[in-house]
Amino acid sequence: MKYHDWKILSRYPNDPVSAVLKNRQIKDPEKFFFPDYSTLPKSGDFPGLTKAAGIILKAKKEKIGLFMDYDADGICGGAIIFKALAELKIKVEAYIPKREEGYGLSAAAVEHFKKVGVSLLITVDCGIRNNKEIDLSRQLGMKVVIVDHHQIGEIPKADAIVHPLMTKNNKLKFRDYSGGGVAFFLARELLGSSGREKWLLDLATISSVADVVPLKETNRTIVKFGLIVLKKTKNLGLKELLKVANLDQESLSAYEVGFMIAPRINAAGRISNPRRSFELLTSDDPKVFKSAARELEDLNRERQDILQDTQDEAIKKVIKEKLDRNKIIILKGRSWNEGIVGLVASRIVEKFYRPTIVLCEKGEILKGSARSISGINITDLITSAGSHLLSFGGHAQAAGLSLNKNKFETFNNLLIKHAEKESDQLYRRILKVDAILHIKQIDFSLLRNLDKMQPFGIANPKPVFGFENVEIESLQYIGKDKNHCRFSICGNGDKRQCIAFRALENGLDIKSGEKVNVAFSLKSSYWQGREKIDLIVEDVQKK
Numbered sequence: 061m062k063y064h065d066w067k068i069l070s071r072y073p074n075d076p077v078s079a080v081l082k083n084r085q086i087k088d089p090e091k092f093f094f095p096d097y098s099t100l101p102k103s104g105d106f107p108g109l110t111k112a113a114g115i116i117l118k119a120k121k122e123k124i125g126l127f128m129d130y131d132a133d134g135i136c137g138g139a140i141i142f143k144a145l146a147e148l149k150i151k152v153e154a155y156i157p158k159r160e161e162g163y164g165l166s167a168a169a170v171e172h173f174k175k176v177g178v179s180l181l182i183t184v185d186c187g188i189r190n191n192k193e194i195d196l197s198r199q200l201g202m203k204v205v206i207v208d209h210h211q212i213g214e215i216p217k218a219d220a221i222v223h224p225l226m227t228k229n230n231k232l233k234f235r236d237y238s239g240g241g242v243a244f245f246l247a248r249e250l251l252g253s254s255g256r257e258k259w260l261l262d263l264a265t266i267s268s269v270a271d272v273v274p275l276k277e278t279n280r281t282i283v284k285f286g287l288i289v290l291k292k293t294k295n296l297g298l299k300e301l302l303k304v305a306n307l308d309q310e311s312l313s314a315y316e317v318g319f320m321i322a323p324r325i326n327a328a329g330r331i332s333n334p335r336r337s338f339e340l341l342t343s344d345d346p347k348v349f350k351s352a353a354r355e356l357e358d359l360n361r362e363r364q365d366i367l368q369d370t371q372d373e374a375i376k377k378v379i380k381e382k383l384d385r386n387k388i389i390i391l392k393g394r395s396w397n398e399g400i401v402g403l404v405a406s407r408i409v410e411k412f413y414r415p416t417i418v419l420c421e422k423g424e425i426l427k428g429s430a431r432s433i434s435g436i437n438i439t440d441l442i443t444s445a446g447s448h449l450l451s452f453g454g455h456a457q458a459a460g461l462s463l464n465k466n467k468f469e470t471f472n473n474l475l476i477k478h479a480e481k482e483s484d485q486l487y488r489r490i491l492k493v494d495a496i497l498h499i500k501q502i503d504f505s506l507l508r509n510l511d512k513m514q515p516f517g518i519a520n521p522k523p524v525f526g527f528e529n530v531e532i533e534s535l536q537y538i539g540k541d542k543n544h545c546r547f548s549i550c551g552n553g554d555k556r557q558c559i560a561f562r563a564l565e566n567g568l569d570i571k572s573g574e575k576v577n578v579a580f581s582l583k584s585s586y587w588q589g590r591e592k593i594d595l596i597v598e599d600v601q602k603k
């Protein structure tokens with residue numbers, strides 16, 4: 061299938077769960093299984109928190125403006141602040157920029173706030189790099205509070221900055237929060253740690269999962285409790301969204317948040333107006349949130365169609381022009397959608413396992429997104445050709461960039477040359493297998509114990525186990541296109557059911573009677589009213 065090799069972390073442990081915990085360097089399993097809400101950072105330990113809350117509460121009779129990023133993290137973060145202030149009967153003027161307005165606070169937005177009489181401006185999930193716009197706001201007589209989590213450059217001259225990476229008065233042990241996570245702490249402060257803030261953990265959870273921050277330490281606490289809140293959310297729009305999306309509220313996990321809920325909230329910002337997502341999450345008017353939920357459902361479907369078409373076109377292009385012979389794939393398309401190119405880049409990385417940049421044309425300018433593979437810092441690579449770019453920024457695994465069309469050839473050639481220096485070893489896709497087990501070790505008790513490790517996601521992936529030298533039996537292709545493969549695996553008189561999704565696409569080539577090694581994760585499902593265990597196949601190695 062798609063992995064070059066496995067990295068086996070343990071063999072035949074008596075207790076598979078202990079083996080997984082050890083692999084992840086989790087030293088105190090009880091603390092990990094049962095996070096304690098009271099271990100969230102105290103007000104005084106979080107930079108800027110008390111000062112920002114003081115400024116906001118003092119301005120409660122004035123007009124307060126709220127600006128946020130247009131993605132799921134920013135919008136949920138903005139909604140958290142909006143709702144916390146609504147609890148205190150404080151109304152705010154919200155401005156959600158469209159993607160075309162560019163990332164972060166803009167002069168146009170600042171002027172809008174001034175025009176409508178705002179005297180205090182709060183930025184959420186952006187602002188820390190907007191020194192110029194912050195200066196402008198202050199020149200126009202507005203106070204500014206920044207609530208952000210992005211990399212800090214020169215510190216802007218705001219009245220208060222709530223940011224986990226500030227060095228002054230920072231007593232945080234863990235600092236890798238999402239923008240919405242940071243907003244949650246400000247909401248808690250505004251509400252006087254009354255406990256009311258807990259109802260906002262549903263939004264903080266969507267932010268954390270959508271922004272792919274590591275689900276460990278206090279982020280794990282936020283998401284673990286946030287999922288409980290989400291299952292009984294008081295957020296009417298969110299409830300409606302779950303209903304329209306046909307999601308079972310009782311069985312929500314981080315997976316549904318990341319792959320079903322966040323994409324719908326993001327869909328508006330990608331191909332339409334992100335204000336609709338904000339309205340969904342903040343309105344108590346059934347007319348508003350019902351139509352917003354419906355619209356997001358439609359936009360998400362449209363987004364999926366556009367993505368599929370663009371992705372097909374991009375993959376064809378890679379194959380036809382043999383772009384995957386290079387150590388970086390750079391693609392451009394004239395009619396590609398700006399809000400989609402990042403998703404396309406992710407799919408290309410997934411398929412060809414190479415760092416990838418996907419650009420779309422906007423007049424004389426190319427704009428795009430980059431995604432990378434483990435071990436290659438894409439922002440460093442892009443920076444190595446930075447003199448040919450109009451703008452760029454990002455982190456190790458993802459970046460955004462823009463350049464003049466006439467610079468494309470130079471940029472393209474330079475980056476391909478620089479990527480050549482990356483070690484071949486990094487281009488081998490390695491599957492981490494937590495433990496090789498005996499077939500009989502897979503049972504309901506293991507499944508229950510693994511469940512305590514939820515929520516799974518970044519930095520706490522679903523455990524993967526393996527069997528060695530087992531035999532395939534009763535293999536059949538299932539599904540509409542006969543693309544999925546179901547088979548039994550047996551050895552030493554034991555037998556378990558496996559399913560390999562998209563088996564044909566992934567190049568799975570096995571027959572009944574063959575001896576193989578198989579790597580899998582576990583899932584329970586119900587069939588004819590009875591619970592059973594499925595082994596979801598991650599990879600198969602032929603003997």
Ligand SMILES: [Mn+2]
Pocket residue numbers: 133134185209238239240271
């Ligand atoms: Mn963010």
